[in-house]
Amino acid sequence: MDIVERLTQFGLTRHEAAIYLTLLAEGDLNGYEVAKTTGISRSNAYTSLASLVEKGGAYVIEEATIRYTPVAIAEFCQNKIRKLQQAKQDLIATIPAKRDAVEGYITIKGENNILNKLRNMILEARERVYISVPAQILETVLGDIESAINRDIKMVIITNGSFTLAGATIHIADQPLQQIRLIADSTNVLTGDVSNGEHSTCLYSRKRNLVDLFKDSMKNEIKLIEMTKGN
Amino acid sequence: MDIVERLTQFGLTRHEAAIYLTLLAEGDLNGYEVAKTTGISRSNAYTSLASLVEKGGAYVIEEATIRYTPVAIAEFCQNKIRKLQQAKQDLIATIPAKRDAVEGYITIKGENNILNKLRNMILEARERVYISVPAQILETVLGDIESAINRDIKMVIITNGSFTLAGATIHIADQPLQQIRLIADSTNVLTGDVSNGEHSTCLYSRKRNLVDLFKDSMKNEIKLIEMTKGN
DNA sequence: GTGTAGACTTACTAAGTAGGAACACTAAAT
DNA sequence: ATTTAGTGTTCCTACTTAGTAAGTCTACAC
Structure with missing residues (x-):
């Protein structure tokens, strides 16, 4: 991802991000110099600096002419994160907790949201997690899996490619896996695929019948892998 | 601060925030119901829901008609924060560290930015912090002060009103304090006031002469407080 | 007059907001 | 059975604001 784009996540516009990077690279500058080095028109350079x-x-x-100095990147980012963490606490305190009904069948759209749900299911698991995902996705949630193992969560992983992880039971499938499947605590399940980027969809459910269905399905998958391995 | 405004900090528009709150309050709704209960026009309700x-x-x-269910507030917020933390790490990794020159006299504008700088100076202090602030501001940075004390930072606090804190040296001034003053590690100093809200300005500097000046000034302030107390 | 320094003006685009209209389908009232 | 009211969704128009792009005007210094 582009550096400018990352900075825009912290609330800067593209101009402001470009100026910020220029200040870091060139040292302390005034408006005129910023405009010259970034190529941003002077009028916009001044408003963006402000x-x-x-x-x-x-x-x-403040000197003869006003110069600008960039705030350290870690400091700038942390300020924003701190603010959001405070806002999160305030929101949790003011918003009535959602009663956690046994929802029906929920569709989660978009690769990012799906991966977030995957992460949160692992983070919220109390006892055990069965997860079947392509190696590539396993990489992105590895940190969360490790922290779950450290919390003594039983972790069973089905993936392709070679993979080892202390504290987890690993089954390696021959064919490349297409699907994402996760069962946590025998109570909630997530399934679908993320091959369509932001148009991907996943099914999430806490419905007993679906959870049971998936438990059997994954058990069979594991059996099959172990049998073909035996040959 | 308004709940809607807090939610907008997490990237939602006002419409989306209002809809989110309605979903939490009313349970799972479809577009039509959302429009009816929020008062948002139907067309916008559908686009905002999407x-x-x-x-x-x-x-x-997915049922007979499509309904929407809100994501738990803690989960939604944490997803955003996690994303920013990742972005922060990526930025720190890609951006060349700013050489920490002995800058001149830096003006920090806006109450928020000033308080952030105050926090960061406390967080980054290695040895000692002298801080003179009104009780009200002391409250907001109390957590950071406590964590500094836990890191064995020498902490000397001048404030008004009654205040005690284990591990810190406290001096109570009679008159209400107007100004903010902080010296960290005898190397950097922050001074000004935040009584003008977002139009407040503070001076930050690492200039030796200014730091020394402020050290003396605060020493005298402490002496004066102790002497008047003696009477 | 040429480079430096900053402010003002205009114009285009995209996103957010506000509201009307078209269309289809269902349930109740006449 | 037909009309009417309500439900559910999509599309279109209009206004405002923010971000972007670029030109003009003043002022000063060497």
Whole structure:
């Protein structure tokens, strides 16, 4: 992902991000110099500098002419994160907790949201997790799997390619896996695939019958893998 | 702060935030019901619902008519925070560290940015912190001060009102304090006031002469407080 | 007058907001 | 049975604001 795009996630516009990077690279500059080195028109350079200061991305150095100095990247990012963490706590405190009904069949759309749900299911698991995902996806949630294992969660992983992880039971499938499947605590299940990027969809459910169905299905998958391995 | 406004910090529009809150309050709804209860026009309700799903704030329930269910607030917020933390790490890894020159006199604008700088100075202190702030501001950075004390940072606090804190040296001033002043590690200093909200300005500097000046000034302030107490 | 420094003006685009209209389908009232 | 009211969804128009792009105007210094 582009550096500028990453910075926009912290609330900067593309101009502000470009200016911020220029300040880091070139040292402390004034508006005119910023415009010259970034190629942003002077008028926009001045307004963007002002709003960059307002957003806490740069400080003002008062000299003969006003110069700007970038705030350290870790500091700038952490300020935003801290603010969101505070906002999260405030929201949790003010918003009535959602009664966790046994929902029906829920569709989760978009690769990002699916991976987030995958992560959160692993993070919230109390006893055991059965997960069957392509190696590539396993990589992205590895940290969460490890932390679950450290919490003494029983972890059974089905994936393709070679993979080992202390504390987890691993089954390696021959064919490349297409699907994502996860069962946590025998109570909630996630299935689908993320091959369509942001158009991917997954099914999430806490319905007993579906969960049982998937438990059997994964048991069979594991049996099959072990049998073909035996040959 | 308004709940809707807090949610917008997590990337939702006002419409999306209102819809999200309605879903939490009313349970799972379809587009028509959302429009009816929120008062948002039907056309916008549908588009906002779609983008709320895209942003991971709600899931789709497929039944006779499509219904929407809100994602738990903690989960939604944490997804965003996790993403930003990852982005922060990526940025730190890709961006060349700013050489920490002895900058001149830096002006920090806006109450939020000033308080952030205050926090970060406390967080980054290695040895000692002298801080002189009104009780009200002391409250907001109390957590950071406590964690600094736990890191064995020497902490000297001048404030008004009554205040005690284990591990810190406290001096109570009679008159209400107007100014913010902080010296960390005898190397960097922050001074100004935040009484003008977002139009407040503070001076930050690592200049030796200014730091020394402030050290003396705060020493005198402490002496004066102790002497008047003696009377 | 040429480079530096900053402010003002205009224009285009995209996103968010606000509201009307078309269309289809269902249940109740006449 | 036909009309009417309500439900559910999509499409279209319009206004506002923010971000972007670019030109003009003043002022000063060397």
